[in-house]
Amino acid sequence: MAAGAEGVAEDLRSAYAAGKTRPYEWRVSQLEALLKLTTCHEREIVEALRSDLNKPEYESVIHETVGVSSACKLALKELHQWMKPEKVKTTMVTYPSSAQIVSEPLGVVLVISTWNYPFILSLGPVIGAIAAGNAVVLKPSEVSPATSSLLLKLLGEYMDTSAVRVVEGSVHETTALLEQKWDKIFYTGNGKVGRVILAAAAKHLTPVVLELGGKSPVVVDSNINLKVAARRMISGKWGGNSGQTCVSPDYVITTKEYASKLVDALSCEIENFYGKDPLQSNDLSSIVNSRHFDRLINLLDDEKVSGKIVLGGQRDKVKLKIAPTVVLDAPKDSPIMNEEIFGPLLPIITVNKIEDSIGLISSKEKPLAAYLFSNDKKLKEEFITSVSAGGMVINDTNLHLVEPNLPFGGVGESGTGSYHGRFSFDAFSHKKAVLQRGFTGDVAARYPPYANWKIDFLKSLFSGNLIGVLRALFGW
Numbered sequence: 001m002a003a004g005a006e007g008v009a010e011d012l013r014s015a016y017a018a019g020k021t022r023p024y025e026w027r028v029s030q031l032e033a034l035l036k037l038t039t040c041h042e043r044e045i046v047e048a049l050r051s052d053l054n055k056p057e058y059e060s061v062i063h064e065t066v067g068v069s070s071a072c073k074l075a076l077k078e079l080h081q082w083m084k085p086e087k088v089k090t091t092m093v094t095y096p097s098s099a100q101i102v103s104e105p106l107g108v109v110l111v112i113s114t115w116n117y118p119f120i121l122s123l124g125p126v127i128g129a130i131a132a133g134n135a136v137v138l139k140p141s142e143v144s145p146a147t148s149s150l151l152l153k154l155l156g157e158y159m160d161t162s163a164v165r166v167v168e169g170s171v172h173e174t175t176a177l178l179e180q181k182w183d184k185i186f187y188t189g190n191g192k193v194g195r196v197i198l199a200a201a202a203k204h205l206t207p208v209v210l211e212l213g214g215k216s217p218v219v220v221d222s223n224i225n226l227k228v229a230a231r232r233m234i235s236g237k238w239g240g241n242s243g244q245t246c247v248s249p250d251y252v253i254t255t256k257e258y259a260s261k262l263v264d265a266l267s268c269e270i271e272n273f274y275g276k277d278p279l280q281s282n283d284l285s286s287i288v289n290s291r292h293f294d295r296l297i298n299l300l301d302d303e304k305v306s307g308k309i310v311l312g313g314q315r316d317k318v319k320l321k322i323a324p325t326v327v328l329d330a331p332k333d334s335p336i337m338n339e340e341i342f343g344p345l346l347p348i349i350t351v352n353k354i355e356d357s358i359g360l361i362s363s364k365e366k367p368l369a370a371y372l373f374s375n376d377k378k379l380k381e382e383f384i385t386s387v388s389a390g391g392m393v394i395n396d397t398n399l400h401l402v403e404p405n406l407p408f409g410g411v412g413e414s415g416t417g418s419y420h421g422r423f424s425f426d427a428f429s430h431k432k433a434v435l436q437r438g439f440t441g442d443v444a445a446r447y448p449p450y451a452n453w454k455i456d457f458l459k460s461l462f463s464g465n466l467i468g469v470l471r472a473l474f475g476w
Contacts, residue, residue, distance in 0.1 A: 005176035012135040033158040035072040051146035054286035064119040103429040105133030107183030115143035128424025135163040209417030214367040215250040221374035230265035236397025242285040247369040253357040286320040296343040366412035
């Protein structure tokens, strides 16, 4: 595969060097092709996602195909504006001059995708890369083989394969790709692999975007509409690929006196959504494979946790399904509280005062998302100011993902870099500073022989002190 990876990289670099990907017209043609393949093959996409994740059609359409279509349409609508040089003001130091920031493509980029939302998390970054004028290699996840195979087929049929390629495979193929020189690597997945990506990129000083994860907390105050809050938490947790989502609520913090009310509300709404036996519901995704299923069951059956299950806990190994499960007061040193759950298990941690939740969150690594349900203005302000997270939603979960005017990305252990909307274009662009001058206004003070008056003149010029400039010029 090494020769194959090298050949793919060389082919795309040749296409980029020839200028194929830079024109506005080429970018539009490829974005339109992505939109067409998503629209015309929605049924095949839904079937592939059902095969890989037993994902309900609703989630496949709303979370995946609609997301890709919307991103394509936004890029097509805004691309001309995004590509325009941005004029910026200049100062007295360079007068007379004009300045602009020019967005130029980085070159040939590598997108390594993940399995939990294998369609949108593959094509979302590709949309940004194409819009910015790059050649791009997409490496889908082998853990979602049906979607990976479909992406290879569809992009081969619809896209300009001299500049947009799909490479399938597992660790060996990914390693071979990482040995090549890229102008940017965009990776979505876990921190362990993220470190491997970063180390490989460092050999070529390649910039990276790492979209990782973490333990995203939900703080639940008592002065809220509990029914609405419970529904929104369920939607964000179990209605998003059965908790297999990077921004899924990972654990809840509430007060000791409010915990039982929250559990009752969650129990009531989970039954409304998924019935008395959630394992039989067609609206609940399966766990992606037996390895991840066993990992989740080990978290649940841990001796420190198993006795604290207050809701759910049922499992079906054959169907790879686990019922929505709530654990009350899991010990802080238990595995379920120390690794990203990435599944349908939700621990609730209790505190004496809701304000104590902020210190608890801050004692852990910075999460990809943080959520607060409260009507307390002071608490909301403190939460926004004091909690560091990739993104944040007040009185809902996950919805910041669908706002194209907000960047999506992590901080610290949860990732680096961001994308979505204009931010996707920027993620794959170099912002080139351009200053233009004529041949007038040539200032003698910048040239030798140096003199004290020249120092005074330039100090005043850099500080914007017009009177000081005049004093230095005329020796006042």
